[in-house]
Amino acid sequence: MSAPIRFRIQAADPGGRARCGLVETPHGSFETPAFMAVGTQATVKTLDPRDLREAGCRIILANAYHLSLRPGADRVARLGGLHRFMGWEGPILTDSGGYQLFSLAPLARVTDEGIDFQSHLDGARQMLTPERSVEIQEALGADIAMVLDEPLGFPHTREEAEAALRRTAAWARRSREARRRPDQALFGIVQGGAFEDLRRASAAELVPLDFPGYAVGGLCLGEGKRETDALLAAAADALPWEKPRYVMGMGTPADLIRSVRLGADMFDCVMPTRHARRGNLFTWQGRLSIKRNEFAEDSAPIGPACGCPACRGGFSRAYLRHLFQAEEALGQRLMTLHNVFFYQELAGRMREVIRAGRFDSWAEELLAGPLGRDPEGPPGGGQGLRRSPAGRLLRPAAPGEE
Amino acid sequence: MSAPIRFRIQAADPGGRARCGLVETPHGSFETPAFMAVGTQATVKTLDPRDLREAGCRIILANAYHLSLRPGADRVARLGGLHRFMGWEGPILTDSGGYQLFSLAPLARVTDEGIDFQSHLDGARQMLTPERSVEIQEALGADIAMVLDEPLGFPHTREEAEAALRRTAAWARRSREARRRPDQALFGIVQGGAFEDLRRASAAELVPLDFPGYAVGGLCLGEGKRETDALLAAAADALPWEKPRYVMGMGTPADLIRSVRLGADMFDCVMPTRHARRGNLFTWQGRLSIKRNEFAEDSAPIGPACGCPACRGGFSRAYLRHLFQAEEALGQRLMTLHNVFFYQELAGRMREVIRAGRFDSWAEELLAGPLGRDPEGPPGGGQGLRRSPAGRLLRPAAPGEE
Numbered sequence: 001m002s003a004p005i006r007f008r009i010q011a012a013d014p015g016g017r018a019r020c021g022l023v024e025t026p027h028g029s030f031e032t033p034a035f036m037a038v039g040t041q042a043t044v045k046t047l048d049p050r051d052l053r054e055a056g057c058r059i060i061l062a063n064a065y066h067l068s069l070r071p072g073a074d075r076v077a078r079l080g081g082l083h084r085f086m087g088w089e090g091p092i093l094t095d096s097g098g099y100q101l102f103s104l105a106p107l108a109r110v111t112d113e114g115i116d117f118q119s120h121l122d123g124a125r126q127m128l129t130p131e132r133s134v135e136i137q138e139a140l141g142a143d144i145a146m147v148l149d150e151p152l153g154f155p156h157t158r159e160e161a162e163a164a165l166r167r168t169a170a171w172a173r174r175s176r177e178a179r180r181r182p183d184q185a186l187f188g189i190v191q192g193g194a195f196e197d198l199r200r201a202s203a204a205e206l207v208p209l210d211f212p213g214y215a216v217g218g219l220c221l222g223e224g225k226r227e228t229d230a231l232l233a234a235a236a237d238a239l240p241w242e243k244p245r246y247v248m249g250m251g252t253p254a255d256l257i258r259s260v261r262l263g264a265d266m267f268d269c270v271m272p273t274r275h276a277r278r279g280n281l282f283t284w285q286g287r288l289s290i291k292r293n294e295f296a297e298d299s300a301p302i303g304p305a306c307g308c309p310a311c312r313g314g315f316s317r318a319y320l321r322h323l324f325q326a327e328e329a330l331g332q333r334l335m336t337l338h339n340v341f342f343y344q345e346l347a348g349r350m351r352e353v354i355r356a357g358r359f360d361s362w363a364e365e366l367l368a369g370p371l372g373r374d375p376e377g378p379p380g381g382g383q384g385l386r387r388s389p390a391g392r393l394l395r396p397a398a399p400g401e402e
Numbered sequence: 403m404s405a406p407i408r409f410r411i412q413a414a415d416p417g418g419r420a421r422c423g424l425v426e427t428p429h430g431s432f433e434t435p436a437f438m439a440v441g442t443q444a445t446v447k448t449l450d451p452r453d454l455r456e457a458g459c460r461i462i463l464a465n466a467y468h469l470s471l472r473p474g475a476d477r478v479a480r481l482g483g484l485h486r487f488m489g490w491e492g493p494i495l496t497d498s499g500g501y502q503l504f505s506l507a508p509l510a511r512v513t514d515e516g517i518d519f520q521s522h523l524d525g526a527r528q529m530l531t532p533e534r535s536v537e538i539q540e541a542l543g544a545d546i547a548m549v550l551d552e553p554l555g556f557p558h559t560r561e562e563a564e565a566a567l568r569r570t571a572a573w574a575r576r577s578r579e580a581r582r583r584p585d586q587a588l589f590g591i592v593q594g595g596a597f598e599d600l601r602r603a604s605a606a607e608l609v610p611l612d613f614p615g616y617a618v619g620g621l622c623l624g625e626g627k628r629e630t631d632a633l634l635a636a637a638a639d640a641l642p643w644e645k646p647r648y649v650m651g652m653g654t655p656a657d658l659i660r661s662v663r664l665g666a667d668m669f670d671c672v673m674p675t676r677h678a679r680r681g682n683l684f685t686w687q688g689r690l691s692i693k694r695n696e697f698a699e700d701s702a703p704i705g706p707a708c709g710c711p712a713c714r715g716g717f718s719r720a721y722l723r724h725l726f727q728a729e730e731a732l733g734q735r736l737m738t739l740h741n742v743f744f745y746q747e748l749a750g751r752m753r754e755v756i757r758a759g760r761f762d763s764w765a766e767e768l769l770a771g772p773l774g775r776d777p778e779g780p781p782g783g784g785q786g787l788r789r790s791p792a793g794r795l796l797r798p799a800a801p802g803e804e
Contacts, residue, residue, distance in 0.1 A: 041728040048715070048732055071698065071724045079701055079720050087716050296473065299481055313450070314489050318481050322473045326443040329731050330450055 005144065005185040005212050007032075007244045013359040017236070017263035020354040023059075023244055025091040025143035026183045027083060030058035032244060032265035033350045035256065035343045036093060038273060040066050042076075042086040044340070045273050046333040049088045054309045055337050056344030058090055061268045064137050064145075065097025065104075065128075069119050073139035081141030093268075094142040095248070096133045099151045099217070110150055112167065130171040131178040138181045146215060147175040149189040154221035161193030169205035176209050187213040187246060194223050196234040203238035214239045215246040216264075220255070229258055236263040253282065253346050253371045257363050260350050267347075272339035277332045279324045282342040286370030290335065295321045308341035310334040407546065407587040407614055409434075409646045415761040419638070419665035422756040425461075425646055427493040427545035428585045429485060432460035434646060434667035435752045437658065437745045438495060440675060442468050444478075444488040446742070447675050448735040451490045456711045457739050458746030460492055463670045466539050466547075467499025467506075467530075471521050475541035483543030495670075496544040497650070498535045501553050501619070512552055514569065532573040533580040540583045548617060549577040551591040556623035563595030571607035578611050589615040589648060596625050598636040605640035616641045617648040618666075622657070631660055638665040655684065655748050655773045659765050662752050669749075674741035679734045681726045684744040688772030692737065697723045710743030712736040 005025050012019040021032045037044045037052065040063040044052060052060060062082060067073060079085050082092055098115065101108050105117035114129030130148045137145035149168040152161060168191045179186050188211040192198035199216075206214060216235045219228050236245055246266035247259050256267055272282065279290040283303040288295075290302075298318050301311035310320075315334055323331025353362040366372065407427045414421040423434045439446045439454065442465040446454060454462060464484060469475060481487050484494055500517065503510050507519035516531030532550045539547035551570040554563060570593045581588050590613040594600035601618075608616060618637045621630050638647055648668035649661050658669055674684065681692040685705040690697075692704075700720050703713035712722075717736055725733025755764040768774065 041724075041730055042721070043725060043728075043730050043732045046731045046735075048736070050715075070728060071720070075699060075720075078699055079718065084716075085718075085721055085724075087721070297477060297480055313452075314486075316481065316487075318473070318477075319444070319487055319489070322443075322487075323445060326472060328443055328445050329448045329734065330445045332731065333448075333735070334450070 011355045018260050018359045020351040027091045033260045033347050034266050035347045036061040036268040037340050038270050046336045055340040061093045064094045065100040068136045073136040077139040092142040093144040094137045096146040096148040098148050102151050130174040134178040144185045147172045152193050165191050165202045185212045189215045189217045190235045199234040200238045213244040217248045233262045272343045276335035276339040290321050302338050308338045310338045406585050413757045420662050420761045422753040429493045435662045435749050436668050437749045438463040438670040439742050440672050448738045457742040463495050466496045467502040470538045475538040479541040494544040495546040496539045498548040498550040500550050504553050532576040536580040546587045549574045554595050567593050567604045587614045591617045591619045592637045601636040602640045615646040619650045635664045674745045678737035678741040692723050704740050710740045712740045
């Protein structure tokens, strides 16, 4: 099979690990570092495809677990595939659904065969295997699919991390075998929990399988930022330089900058979209909450000199605050446009400064400023899971996936 | 004062009462018959100004009562007025708030002075007088404002209708006196309840005041369609031919056609927008509910050959059904775009056939088809109020104004 995607590194930070590149897919190309807005149910919440383009999106993410339950992967296939279904002509990545399964489905249980679970919609008992996950994602027809992996709770023991690592590696091999579509790339996922050597071991299991790209999963589980960085660095350094690296479910602007410094290329996170719907807005001067009284008569746009459709459109902080308080859907859409644009602009600036050979000093400066001091979002912004008292894995917060 | 608006009748149905015309306002002109989408809280729910333009809107309606409570009329004035606040550059009409007051505020009480009520947001006791209503609407700065009228419950006695008529006429005079802004037109409102002679009497009270336009209020209270038509005909025939006539809170497509036949020029109703949010979609072949199973794999757009942004955008019934079931905001917006476009197209066709001198045969044909058989919307689509057991006026349904 010819490669469904091609990745070319176009520039790298001299003396560092940051790089920028271009990924070509059957539905067009996107530059890296790239941020993928999250469109769980075949829509990035509140936005249509034109909105996405105007917010600067080039690739988006959808969720195989959700779409396989509703409207059904075969149904999407019969309707011409996910691109046509949602009217988005650019690249799409689907995640496998393992993570969502644990965060949403009651009583999910892992065996070597796969994950046995109950649909969070109708309670129907189902089995998700690596093969079935590939089949679902091929029916959906995204440009990039993800292998099924076993998510790990936090905290966890070394033994638990080793077991999940082994299973994830075995599932990666089975997923590779199950693959049929020549026009869809399948990425492997590095696990290994909170142990740097296990991160290296997980990568070492996957690299011989020669995936066209690799994700790092299970970060931001609850460990500190410094530990996250060390785990990502261990994984990234053990992956081939010439393949794209995707850090799943990450993160704040500062998280992205720190991860690009460690060699990451692709990101997804509900943070910009979910925050927007709660009135939390990103600017280069820091985060602001539209609820605050100080904005009640503020005729300025959200971000000074921001080029997003909401700010360019002349919508003031006062109007957005009014819409938020009146619970008007337009407010959520305008604020989502702003936050998604901000994340795209952030990725674009990283590409620029990498090309200009001055990523490191730029990153230092940014991390010392308001973006570096940005409070972590409400839990649920990252990919963190935690255990319930009964030992079941739980997402930290926020009912309802993005 | 020079006239803030100008109305020119451009064509009239030979032998009938239907006419088409042009209203020029300080914010541009619109053709009649005109349908105004309802933007209660300074947004037509889910749509931004570009959406409104693309759906064919030329004039929209906002609500003085809601906006005076939140964010406050003076605040809107300090932010540059309603047009600037919401980013809509075209004509705006504000209704006075009397109707909303009765449908939303607990314990509203009418005296000759005005309406004493409690805010539905915070319970604060306030008095809305005709003068205060003009002041609020002048602060908001719409192109067309409405006098405060006394809404009437249904059913009602002749005595109640006479009392409301007298008070509405007295308030119309006071409103006229209170007017200060030369760039805002103030319309009178014909009441008179379910009595044709009182409709004529109400019009006769208002005509000497020489308003630049007249509304007919209190229709679709619960009376039958034939009675509505008779009441509207009585009012319209008693109003000057050369002034625009606005039927408040109406209605289904068939209601609009029948009312234009009786000489009406302007309409507003929550029906297209509220129906859209509930998945009820208007087409020339009749109304459809997107929830139905038959649409689950229907790749066609909502309306065959429909030119609305949703249908032109390639969004299928199957995708819209999915969005509706997944409770995704994008579905509400796309369906709102469709329904609002449909109403604008309906108004546009009426203008065409009036110009072509064949309104009557066109109307006959349409009313004999699926649009004539269209079931009435859920209550709350019209301007109907009813009495609670305790005698208080109530809206028939649907909590939350449009």
